[in-house]
Amino acid sequence: DIQMTQSPSSVSASVGDRVTITCRASQGISNWLAWYQQKPGKAPKLLISTASSLQSGVPSRFSGSGSGTDFSLTISSLQPEDFATYFCQQANSFPLTFGGGTKVEIK
Amino acid sequence: EVQLVESGGGLIQPGGSLRLSCAASGFTVSSNYMNWVRQAPGKGLEWVSVIYSGGSTYYADSVKGRFTISRDNSKNTLHLQMNSLRAEDTAIYYCARSMTTVITLAWWGQGTLVTVSS
Numbered sequence: 001d002i003q004m005t006q007s008p009s010s011v012s013a014s015v016g017d018r019v020t021i022t023c024r025a026s027q028g029i030s031n032w033l034a035w036y037q038q039k040p041g042k043a044p045k046l047l048i049s050t051a052s053s054l055q056s057g058v059p060s061r062f063s064g065s066g067s068g069t070d071f072s073l074t075i076s077s078l079q080p081e082d083f084a085t086y087f088c089q090q091a092n093s094f095p096l097t098f099g100g101g102t103k104v105e106i107k
Numbered sequence: 108e109v110q111l112v113e114s115g116g117g118l119i120q121p122g123g124s125l126r127l128s129c130a131a132s133g134f135t136v137s138s139n140y141m142n143w144v145r146q147a148p149g150k151g152l153e154w155v156s157v158i159y160s161g162g163s164t165y166y167a168d169s170v171k172g173r174f175t176i177s178r179d180n181s182k183n184t185l186h187l188q189m190n191s192l193r194a195e196d197t198a199i200y201y202c203a204r205s206m207t208t209v210i211t212l213a214w215w216g217q218g219t220l221v222t223v224s225s
């Protein structure tokens with residue numbers, strides 16, 4: 001199985017800050033990497049597929065990059081509605097595996 | 108509009124069985140890869156199972172031999188039969204539809220809570 005290591009596990013930031021979350025796969029997965037946002041009590045929401053493809057309706061302050069084993073999600077200017085937990089997930093093969101999550105908290 | 112609505116969760120004793128359902132609308136379940144993903148309280152996401160459009164099924168090792176994924180094409184519904192339940196199966200269970208060309212989970216239901224406890 002492909003292991004996904006996500007860091008940091010939590011980050012405290014202020015509105016307007018730039019935040020970057022990283023995700024590393026235990027083996028190369030090309031660009032088969034997705035990012036999700038989850039708010040308390042809600043289902044995950046797909047933000048980015050294939051490493052950098054922003055889903056329809058997702059604000060352009062979110063961006064993804066990377067290929068192979070190293071990936072990142074960047075929020076260019078944190079907004080109040082962005083405080084949530086973010087997960088990466090490899091979509092290269094089953095079993096699908098997720099990173100442990102990054103909780104973005106208000107500083 | 109794609110909608111997924113799970114049902115069937117509840118409190119069940121260890122060793123018991125439960126059947127979850129996921130009613131879909133806005134698309135055809137049998138034409139898509141359909142998944143179950145779970146999340147233990149306060150924990151991360153764990154993929155559980157998938158059924159391909161062709162009918163093949165795959166499971167996480169943690170549930171293999173105990174859980175069965177299936178679909179009812181006439182009702183456009185996905186199911187997860189869970190047997191020999193354990194305390195560690197306690198979680199919110201989400202059904203999720205993969206994208207058309209990649210297995211990324213683009214659409215999710217609201218989830219149903221399964222609690223395994225005596």
